[in-house]
Amino acid sequence: MALPWRHCWRWASGSTSTSLLETICCFNGSSSTSLLRGTGTATGSGNEGLSSRTVHTTSLGNSILTRQESRLLYSTPKPCYCKRIHSDAKLKDPFTLAQKDLNHLYDDIKKELFVSKSELKSICDYYFDGKGKAFRPMIVVLMARACNSHSSRDGFTRRREGKLARSGWSHEATNGLQGDRPGDLLPGQRSIAMISEMIHTASLVHDDVIDCSDKRRGKTTVNEVWGERKAILAGDFILSAASVALARIGNNTVMSVLSQVTEDLVRGEFMQLGSKENEKERFKHYLDKTFKKTASLIANSCKAVSILVNSDPEVHEIAFQYGRNVGIAFQLVDDVLDFTACASQLGKPSATDLKLGLATGPVLFACQQFPELHGMIMRRFSSSGDVARAWQYVQESEGVDQTNYLAQHYCQEAIRQISLLRPSLERDALIRLTQMVLTRDK
Numbered sequence: 001m002a003l004p005w006r007h008c009w010r011w012a013s014g015s016t017s018t019s020l021l022e023t024i025c026c027f028n029g030s031s032s033t034s035l036l037r038g039t040g041t042a043t044g045s046g047n048e049g050l051s052s053r054t055v056h057t058t059s060l061g062n063s064i065l066t067r068q069e070s071r072l073l074y075s076t077p078k079p080c081y082c083k084r085i086h087s088d089a090k091l092k093d094p095f096t097l098a099q100k101d102l103n104h105l106y107d108d109i110k111k112e113l114f115v116s117k118s119e120l121k122s123i124c125d126y127y128f129d130g131k132g133k134a135f136r137p138m139i140v141v142l143m144a145r146a147c148n149s150h151s152s153r154d155g156f157t158r159r160r161e162g163k164l165a166r167s168g169w170s171h172e173a174t175n176g177l178q179g180d181r182p183g184d185l186l187p188g189q190r191s192i193a194m195i196s197e198m199i200h201t202a203s204l205v206h207d208d209v210i211d212c213s214d215k216r217r218g219k220t221t222v223n224e225v226w227g228e229r230k231a232i233l234a235g236d237f238i239l240s241a242a243s244v245a246l247a248r249i250g251n252n253t254v255m256s257v258l259s260q261v262t263e264d265l266v267r268g269e270f271m272q273l274g275s276k277e278n279e280k281e282r283f284k285h286y287l288d289k290t291f292k293k294t295a296s297l298i299a300n301s302c303k304a305v306s307i308l309v310n311s312d313p314e315v316h317e318i319a320f321q322y323g324r325n326v327g328i329a330f331q332l333v334d335d336v337l338d339f340t341a342c343a344s345q346l347g348k349p350s351a352t353d354l355k356l357g358l359a360t361g362p363v364l365f366a367c368q369q370f371p372e373l374h375g376m377i378m379r380r381f382s383s384s385g386d387v388a389r390a391w392q393y394v395q396e397s398e399g400v401d402q403t404n405y406l407a408q409h410y411c412q413e414a415i416r417q418i419s420l421l422r423p424s425l426e427r428d429a430l431i432r433l434t435q436m437v438l439t440r441d442k
Helices: 020-025 030-038 094-102 105-112 117-126 134-165 189-213 222-226 228-249 252-271 281-309 313-341 362-371 373-378 386-397 399-418 427-438
Strands: 007-009 077-083
Touching: 007 222, 020 386, 030 313, 077 134, 094 105, 094 134, 094 189, 105 228, 134 189, 134 281, 134 313, 134 427, 189 222, 189 228, 189 252, 189 281, 222 399, 252 281, 252 373, 281 313, 281 362, 313 362, 313 386, 313 399, 313 427, 362 373, 362 399, 373 386, 386 399, 399 427
Parallel strands: none
Antiparallel strands: 007 077
C-alpha cells in the first residue's frame, strides 16, 4: 500500500523567546529554509545548478543565536502529519539493492591503484579491504539508478510498447524479462561511485595524519603503521588515481563538479582548525565546515551521476540537495555518536572531537545552557580538565537531543527533495536510507 502520510515533528513555541534549534529547524520560516538549503552552497562552491537560488548566508542572525533566558532550549514537539506520497512498493534495504553494483567496487579500485612498488601498493590497498560500509558509493549508485529511471521512463515505455506491438506479446507475458530496463547504470556513473570512495579514503588517510589518529575502522591507521610521510604520499597517490579515472569519463561538467569536492575538503579542514569568537557565527561556521568536509563529496557525486543522464538543471539540483542534506545529517549523527557510542562500536576512540579541540553540534547546543563552555571552546579544550568538564556539560544538557533533532530535519528535507523524482525502487531506497542514517550506532 502507498504511504499517504508521514509522521514528523513541528516545533510549537512554548515561550516568547526562540531557541537555536527551533529557528534552524522550522520549515515555515523563510530564514530557516534558507539555512537548510543554503549551507555550503554559497557563491564559490562551484555548483552551477544553484546559481538561480538566493542563498542567505546571514540567516543565522541575532535572533537565532541569542541565548535563551529559559534553560529549556527547545519547546515541546507536537506531532503533525505532512503528506508524503511514496510508491506502492515496500521500501527496499539500500545496501541490498545496491549490492550487485558494488560487488566489484574494491577490485576495480585496486586496479586503478596498481603499482609495481610493493610497499606503496600495500599502503594504498590497506583500507580497500572490502570491510568498509561503502556508504558513499551506495548512495551514488542508488541516485544514478533513480535518476536514470526518472529520465528514461517515458522513452523506455515507448520503446517497449513498440517491441510488444511488433511481437504480439502482452505486457503481462514479458514482466519478468531482462534487458533494455530503465535505470541501468552507465559506465561513467559506475566510475563516479568508485571515485567517490577513492576520494573519501584519501581524505581519511590525510585526516589521520593531521589528527595524529592511531585507530580507523577498528584497525591501526596508515600513519601509525608506515609513518606520516608515506601516509601523506599514499593519500596523494589515491587522489591522483581518482583524478585519472575522472578524466576518462570525458565529461567536462562532471569533472568541474567533482573537482569542487577536493577544494571543499581543503577549505573545510582549514575551517576546522579555527573557531569563531562570536557565538552568533559559531554554528554557521560549524555547518559550513560540515558541508565542506563531509556533505560536499556526497552532494557533488550525486549531482555528477545525474548530469550524465539528464540535462535538466532541476534534476541536478534534486540530486545535489538530497546528497547535501543526507551528508550533513550523517555528520551530525556522527558527532552525536562521539558522545554516546563506545570505542568498540565506532572503531576509533570516543570523545575524539573534544580531545582534538573541536566543538561539534552537541557542544555548541550545550553552550547555551552552560556558558562556561565558551571559554573552553575558544582555547580548544586545551587546559587541564577541559575535556572531562565539557563532556560532563554535554551529558547534562540537551545538546545530544537537539543535534539529533537537527539531523532529523535535514533528513526530512532530503526526503522532500528525492520525492520529486518519479517513483522507483531506488528512489524509495534513498528515502529509507535517511531513516538508517538517523538510527545508526556506528
